[in-house]
Amino acid sequence: MAEGRIMKALSGFYYVQSGEELYACKGRGLFRKQKITPLVGDFVVFDKSADSEGYIQEIKPRKTELSRPPIANVDQAMIVSSVNMPPFSSLLLDRFLVFIESKQIQPIIVINKVDLADEEELEMIKEYKTIYEKVGYRVLLFSAKQRDDMMDIKTLFQEKITVFAGQSGVGKSSILNAIKPSLTLETAHISKSLGRGRHTTRHVELLNINGGLVADTPGFSVVDFSHISKEELGLCFPEIKTLQPYCKFRGCLHDKEPGCAVKNAVNSKEIATYRYNHYLQFLEEIQLRKPRY
Numbered sequence: 001m002a003e004g005r006i007m008k009a010l011s012g013f014y015y016v017q018s019g020e021e022l023y024a025c026k027g028r029g030l031f032r033k034q035k036i037t038p039l040v041g042d043f044v045v046f047d048k049s050a051d052s053e054g055y056i057q058e059i060k061p062r063k064t065e066l067s068r069p070p071i072a073n074v075d076q077a078m079i080v081s082s083v084n085m086p087p088f089s090s091l092l093l094d095r096f097l098v099f100i101e102s103k104q105i106q107p108i109i110v111i112n113k114v115d116l117a118d119e120e121e122l123e124m125i126k127e128y129k130t131i132y133e134k135v136g137y138r139v140l141l142f143s144a145k146q147r148d149d150m151m152d153i154k155t156l157f158q159e160k161i162t163v164f165a166g167q168s169g170v171g172k173s174s175i176l177n178a179i180k181p182s183l184t185l186e187t188a189h190i191s192k193s194l195g196r197g198r199h200t201t202r203h204v205e206l207l208n209i210n211g212g213l214v215a216d217t218p219g220f221s222v223v224d225f226s227h228i229s230k231e232e233l234g235l236c237f238p239e240i241k242t243l244q245p246y247c248k249f250r251g252c253l254h255d256k257e258p259g260c261a262v263k264n265a266v267n268s269k270e271i272a273t274y275r276y277n278h279y280l281q282f283l284e285e286i287q288l289r290k291p292r293y
């Protein structure tokens with residue numbers, strides 16, 4: 001018996017890294033009864049059956065789980081947006097933030113293409129940066145075209161599993177490609193031991209970068225709130241989550257209720273009005289949703 005982490009899944013094999021070795025494993029046994037299938041990112045217990053091969057026997061409990069891309073135990077998501085082309089949208093950013101928060105994953109905000117920004121746009125982006133930092137998020141102003149920025153982002157990967165997310169066209173693939181060349185050495189032994197040639201089908205793979213694991217996929221570009229209840233929504237806004245214990249009514253949705261600490265904070269400008277308006281918009285979306293049976 002050995003333990004390891006699934007680094008990629010391809011053609012019915014799970015490639016489990018254990019120490020420096022990679023084992024091509026088949027899944028069988030216990031976890032079928034558990035009714036879960038192994039995911040990239042899972043910690044597993046496996047039987048070594050032959051040289052570099054094995055059978056997965058057990059899947060360790062997951063901290064987090066995403067379905068698109070299908071990865072377990074993701075620690076953080078780099079939510080990429082751009083200053084320009086496409087234009088920055090705080091509404092879209094907040095949608096991604098809420099989605100990631102609802103999955104118990106730590107968001108990091110990356111605002112890309114700062115090289116395209118004029119002075120006015122740079123001012124605007126800096127104001128947003130201040131607001132999101134006050135909420136508690138880490139914000140990176142970034143340019144995938146300026147390679148010296150890469151180290152800033154790489155230091156954040158250490159000891160974490162990271163995914164990229166964000167609207168199409170903001171530069172996720174560019175960032176991934178820019179951080180990749182430096183890791184060909186680190187992952188060389190993996191490709192060699194697989195010996196199956198380059199993959200052609202789309203799949204998810206975890207790459208070793210700067211002491212962490214990064215999902216080799218631009219992740220998801222659309223999000224839906226179908227799994228979020230109206231009571232949970234406030235928990236996905238850190239500044240609302242902090243204040244809602246002080247609302248007069250338990251279960252306050254911070255909409256029309258009297259004695260609402262959140263609305264008071266909006267009035268006193270402690271909470272950004274646009275963030276609160278996005279909250280109300282998402283709340284309406286959730287409340288209008290057709291119940292699923």
Ligand code: GDP
Pocket residue numbers: 112113114115116142143144145146166167168169170171172173174175218
């Ligand atoms: P994705 O859809 O999020 O993966 O976005 P891509 O990585 O495909 O990038 C979309 C376009 O934006 C491409 O033409 C990139 O060359 C360009 N791009 C990406 N990052 C930057 C950047 O930092 N600055 C500039 N000027 N262009 C960028």
Ligand code: ZN
Pocket residue numbers: 244247248252253254255257259260261262263
């Ligand atoms: Zn309230």
